[in-house]
Amino acid sequence: MALVASRKTLIGGMTVIGLVGLWFVLTTFTGLVTSARFPSPAEFWLSLKQINGRGYAGSTLASHAFHSVKLVLMGFTVAVLTGVPLGLWMGWNRRVEAFINPVFLIIRPIPPLAWIPLAILWLGLGDAAKILVIWFSAFVPSVINAFTGVRNIDKPILEAARMLGTPRWRMVREVILPASLPMIFTGLRLSLQASWTTLVAAELVGALVGVGFVLNMAQQDIYPGMILVGMVTVGVLGWATTLLLARVERRALAWNVAARD
Amino acid sequence: MTSPPLGFRETMLLGLAGLASFIGLWSFLSGSGIVPAQFLPGPLDVASRFVHLLTSPFAGATLPAHLASSFQRYAYGVLLAAAIGVPLGLLMGFFRLLDDIVTPIFDGLRFIAPIAWVPFAALWFGTGIGGPIMIIFAGAFPPCLINAYRGARFVEPRLIEAARMLGTPPSRMILEVLLPAAVPSIIAGLRVSAGLGWQSLVGAELIVAAAGVGFMMVQAQGSVQTPTVMAGMIAIGIVGMLIDILLRQGEGWLRRRRGLES
Numbered sequence: 001m002a003l004v005a006s007r008k009t010l011i012g013g014m015t016v017i018g019l020v021g022l023w024f025v026l027t028t029f030t031g032l033v034t035s036a037r038f039p040s041p042a043e044f045w046l047s048l049k050q051i052n053g054r055g056y057a058g059s060t061l062a063s064h065a066f067h068s069v070k071l072v073l074m075g076f077t078v079a080v081l082t083g084v085p086l087g088l089w090m091g092w093n094r095r096v097e098a099f100i101n102p103v104f105l106i107i108r109p110i111p112p113l114a115w116i117p118l119a120i121l122w123l124g125l126g127d128a129a130k131i132l133v134i135w136f137s138a139f140v141p142s143v144i145n146a147f148t149g150v151r152n153i154d155k156p157i158l159e160a161a162r163m164l165g166t167p168r169w170r171m172v173r174e175v176i177l178p179a180s181l182p183m184i185f186t187g188l189r190l191s192l193q194a195s196w197t198t199l200v201a202a203e204l205v206g207a208l209v210g211v212g213f214v215l216n217m218a219q220q221d222i223y224p225g226m227i228l229v230g231m232v233t234v235g236v237l238g239w240a241t242t243l244l245l246a247r248v249e250r251r252a253l254a255w256n257v258a259a260r261d
Numbered sequence: 262m263t264s265p266p267l268g269f270r271e272t273m274l275l276g277l278a279g280l281a282s283f284i285g286l287w288s289f290l291s292g293s294g295i296v297p298a299q300f301l302p303g304p305l306d307v308a309s310r311f312v313h314l315l316t317s318p319f320a321g322a323t324l325p326a327h328l329a330s331s332f333q334r335y336a337y338g339v340l341l342a343a344a345i346g347v348p349l350g351l352l353m354g355f356f357r358l359l360d361d362i363v364t365p366i367f368d369g370l371r372f373i374a375p376i377a378w379v380p381f382a383a384l385w386f387g388t389g390i391g392g393p394i395m396i397i398f399a400g401a402f403p404p405c406l407i408n409a410y411r412g413a414r415f416v417e418p419r420l421i422e423a424a425r426m427l428g429t430p431p432s433r434m435i436l437e438v439l440l441p442a443a444v445p446s447i448i449a450g451l452r453v454s455a456g457l458g459w460q461s462l463v464g465a466e467l468i469v470a471a472a473g474v475g476f477m478m479v480q481a482q483g484s485v486q487t488p489t490v491m492a493g494m495i496a497i498g499i500v501g502m503l504i505d506i507l508l509r510q511g512e513g514w515l516r517r518r519r520g521l522e523s
Contacts, residue, residue, distance in 0.1 A: 095267065141516065205468055234372075
């Protein structure tokens with residue numbers, strides 16, 4: 001097993017080294033790819049130094065990144081706090097499901113990104129519009145997975161709890177919520193991904209600060225080095241928040257053997 | 262315990278009540294002036310604008326013409342993603358070395374939102390048709406690759422062993438063993454791709470395009486024509502839904518033909 005893993009790591013490492021080597025060869029050494037198309041490693045480094053030092057598009061990379069992360073976390077939190085309870089409720093009560101489902105079916109096919117122009121019309125280019133569209137995009141996966149989580153709970157568990165005369169609020173807190181938690185977290189992962197996509201798109205369409213705004217300015221300035229800086233930042237932030245969520249999930253589901261591997 | 266399933270009548274009535282309250286709330290908010298009608302036009306205004314846009318042009322074309330131009334880009338992008346993603350996924354499922362080489366690259370790129378490719382797409386392929394196609398490709402490619410890979414990787418080992426024992430060459434192995442076995446997974450991936458591709462297209466058109474529904478919506482937003490923005494959203498929703506229904510039909514047909522479901 002260890003041998004297989006090390007072979008994988010070795011080839012993976014060689015691939016990365018090979019790619020970086022290829023990057024140098026194509027841009028710096030041969031000039032096959034001109035710097036108007038893709039930055040050389042040196043140009044990438046200079047752009048990174050510029051945005052960290054003097055700043056670009058109004059502020060430094062750290063404050064752009066901080067702003068974007070803040071908006072994603074806010075929109076995501078609002079979506080989870082509204083979506084998960086609604087999903088649980090719809091899963092628990094078939095009348096609620098019958099009442100809400102048709103509306104849901106009508107609104108769902110509209111991609112979250114299509115809400116961006118409307119959000120800008122309503123709330124302008126500031127933070128509120130971004131939080132609104134992130135909420136739209138992250139809400140749906142939260143609802144669906146919480147709903148599915150409740151519906152997939154083993155009947156005997158619910159019957160046993162009921163037979164023991166568990167009061168309603170303890171039923172929700174100690175039976176329904178824990179039993180649907182694995183499924184809820186699947187939804188949260190999807191929601192988080194959707195949040196990032198939506199935020200970047202919203203910031204590209206119109207913003208005054210944020211990682212998407214850096215991308216937007218770099219595109220207008222035809223500044224490939226800075227475009228690459230922006231893309232790498234988007235990737236790193238997406239990766240870091242996903243990792244954080246996985247941590248929370250492992251802690252929350254520590255009791256769940258199935259979730260451990 | 263969850264309540265028992267409702268009868269057909271009750272489901273219908275509750276559903277209609279839900280829709281009625283949604284439309285009612287919407288009409289009330291715009292009709293009473295709580296939200297200015299300029300920003301939230303009533304359902305009827307939106308519907309009549311939708312009908313109006315079917316024949317009279319906005320931002321250079323009628324709604325159907327915008328949709329057609331969007332759909333063309335969309336089809337190119339998704340087909341390109343399938344044409345590259347599915348074969349690459351199958352090959353990765355078969356050749357371990359390719360898997361070990363591509364997976365780290367893929368994992369590194371996975372966290373970059375497809376829409377973040379917009380600046381490079383515009384720089385490399387322009388904002389006409391090439392740039393948007395690349396962004397749709399970026400959105401639709403991962404599920405194509407992952408599902409073809411999973412499908413090929415988790416083929417019943419006995420089938421592969423049997424084929425190998427009979428001396429099957431790699432090319433036939435991929436085409437006649439892995440591909441058929443992976444088809445259900447591939448189709449499922451294509452359906453996800455189609456959805457993500459449509460979503461990426463909308464994003465791409467909001468940012469860089471000179472035609473298409475997204476472009477129409479941005480133009481309408483610029484001139485505060487809320488009914489046109491909402492008509493665009495409805496058109497996007499309808500087309501997205503039609504694409505999904507068509508692919509579901511295709512999936513069902515394929516499953517029946519292969520005898521997976523009676």
